[in-house]
Amino acid sequence: QKEVEQNSGPLSVPEGAIASLNCTYSDRGSQSFFWYRQYSGKSPELIMFIYSNGDKEDGRFTAQLNKASQYVSLLIRDSQPSDSATYLCAVREVTGGGNKLTFGTGTQLKVEL
């Protein structure tokens, strides 16, 4: 069973600070990595994806991937109260039947005023 691990939190950060969310995965064959944000009672929405080792920046968000360590992270700069949500890490693997996404259980982020 392929696994994607996240700390459930809650992770509390003050407004304006950097929030750092982490994710580890067990399958070395994993090819693509995704971060979804989910507000309470709502559906997940994609915020970032990364395929190659290193950093990828999009506005206040930076995804970091280290395939050797099987580790992917999401940094949120200048955190805002509206960033308070659960962040889901997802990993894509190619199986015999095709592509498959495996999700972590999510990290709850609370941005405090």
Next chain:
Amino acid sequence: EAQVTQNPRYLITVTGKKLTVTCSQNMNHEYMSWYRQDPGLGLRQIYYSMNVEVTDKGDVPEGYKVSRKEKRNFPLILESPSPNQTSLYFCASSKERGEEIGEQFFGPGTRLTVL
């Protein structure tokens, strides 16, 4: 507007009464999937479909059926629902090619309670 729709949004039913949750997407996506979300367990894949007439089991397929007769629709069928199927269900779709498989669009969710 590009979207994934699910119906019903909320459903309370009784054990053993067959039900279907519909899912439809208007983005011409090849890939569609059903997930259930439970506290502490995250999103778990039930079934997925790579294209019309092509379906495969996810991680928790027991007690569920799906069909993919048209590209836009992917209904989830519970032939004999049980209380342990009480959950929040999401349908999702994406393009099938390459990395885009992970850029999934989710429906609004169906909250199912089985008494």
